[in-house]
Amino acid sequence: MARLYIPEPKITLYEDGFDGHDKLSRKTTGDKLSDLVERIDDPLVIALDGAWGSGKSVFLKCWVGEHLKHHGDKTQTVYFDAFQHDYLDDPLIALTSAISERIERDPESKSAKAWRIAKNAAPFLGKAALRLGTAALVGKAISLTGDEDGALNDIGDKLSEEGGDIAKSLNDFWKKEDGKRAAMEAFRSALVQLTAPDEQGSPTQKLVIVIDELDRCRPDYALSVLEIIKHFFNVDGVHFVLGTNLLELANSVRSRYGSGSNAEGYLGKFITLSMRLNNGNKHVGLKPLLQFSKNAKEEMGLVGNPLAEALDVYLELPRLNQSLSLRDIERLYSHCSVLHPFDTAWGGVLSNWMLAGLIILKHQSSKEFRALCLGNTRQIGLLETLGFDKLSFPNRDPLRVERHQLLSEFWNYIFNDGFRADQEWVNERHKQFMPDDLNRGSMHSVVLETARNKLGEVEVVPFGDD
Known part of the structure; x- marks a missing residue:
């Protein structure tokens, strides 16, 4: 019996690499990407640019496993399909959940403990916090601990204790942004702990987050993802790889800001560099x-x-x-x-x-x-x-x-x-x-x-x- 489409390749995320799946000799491109994220400590946002149908998803699903095989002792990879989550209002929560699935596999590890702090702060940074005013509680919870380290460790308990004060805190939240700034600081501080910086402040552990299918998302969702990456994850040792068609992503910018907007200039504020994924034919022969x-x-x-x-x-x-x-x-x-x-x-x-x-x-x-x-x-x-x-x-x-x-x-x-x-x-x-x-x-x-x-x-x- 004939099939109308090629069946999806059976790739086991984080385990399979390019072996058995690399039909287009793209392992060399994967090696270049791995070398880049391992050599550079500054936070990178790399756009893996390829036309629709060029095989970006297969490449990235293979790459997250391939990279772990060679660098898993010091780097964690996360694969996040943005298109599967764009029905949600808040991409930060979905992205935080995807990272948690990888980081918290060993709940007692140092990385897991650091990430739980970021996860506790994340709900107070997103759109729900803007609607409810709950970010003010983060500032209150941190101020009650008396020191930064204590704030990070006790933030979850304090939020639970103060949960009944959401309605009372609403007016205060709209008068000042102290709570949200405190939540932001808690989130970033937790990310820094996650990268285990040495005495000079350079990360000894890295986190590489792959966000796939960004160009297929609703324009407002896709651009929200970029803004979240820029504002919340701008930490040394934390890298992003975006699987996207930059031409289509630019169209998302124009959809939001108008046809006359400088879409490429806008994207340049968020994307550090781009790597062109060959289209599967003319570059590989x-x-x-x-x-x-x-x-x-x-x-x-x-x-x-x-x-x-x-x-x-x-x-x-x-x-x-x-x-x-x-x-x-x-x-x-x-x-x-x-x-x-x-x-x-x-x-x-x-x-x-x-x-x-x-x-x-x-x-x-x-x-x-x-x-x-x-x-x-x-x-x-x-x-x-x-x-x-x-x-x-x-x-x-x-x-x-x-x-x-x-x-x-x-x-x-x-x-x-x-x-x-x-x-x-x-x-x-x-x-x-x-x-x-x-x-x-x-x-x-x-x-x-x-x-x-x-x-x-x-x-x-x-x-x-x-």
Whole structure:
């Protein structure tokens, strides 16, 4: 049975690394990221920038485990899926909970004791505190202890004791921000304890928090996450890695502050540096891309599917495989699960190659595909999309060259030369692919009928994580 999507890879967070999951040779990128967060003590916010569908989530889920294998004695990693939590009002509470799951596995550890102080302060820093005025209680609880260390250790008990005074403290809270500032100081002081600074104040332990899917969140939630990172976690030894598409994140800024806002400048206030995650093809070469395609067909039950095999021929084209993301390739294969391939008794192999080309055209340019369905064939840019307008074969496999030459001639025959019946295209080499009686006019009709009736009514929408 065929599947519409590639099943989610079974990655065990914090245990699995890149071994067995690194289909695109990205371990080197992971090593560079690890080196960066270990060498630098200043708080970093690193944007791992990649287009939608480039495999950011798989990379980051592997990286949090890979980093622990080599640096787990002095660094803790946390993975937080922001998109799964953006239905909540307050990202600080959700983020604090995710960190607690990692830090408090050993409740008696020094790190766990330090983090509990931050966790107790967190509710009084978020939106709930603004509504209820409870941050004033933090200031009162700390002031009752008489010293900073005592404040941090006793804060939980004092908050419980003073809990009945929430309503009474409401007016005082709005008159001054002392309570919230005290909560902020408690939170940051706990983070500093968590990094176990040496005598010079340099962290000996590090915390690296991965926030994934930030670009898929509601704009107000995504930007709140950035503000929380900047204001609450700005501590040496605490690093953030953001899995995001910076172009889309910039759109979130414009959604909040207007289309004329300086979105890139705004993001620059929060993000220290960015690392570009290759899109899964043009930087890693054709071989890893074809390996991904092979694995995708196996997982989707498409091995031996004539239409999927036809798509493979197109994926070998340099211009196309440099423009498609991994999600794009998955979506193309999804059509092979939905559509029935042509019977090889009609038209041989080329009929499915024709259908595969139309699938790519529809995916790459729905506008041009609609024009084709209306018969406006001279407006179609399929040749440019596939790279057939400037096709070259330096050091290419002879069989691959022959296939691409055949496809180039076929689509040039359809779109470039018009449909004059006096021009012949089918020669001896092409008879193995096309019936003898299929002339230009009938080929034109077949292409239009296929676009309108076989493919025009089907639309596969994106699905799943990056």
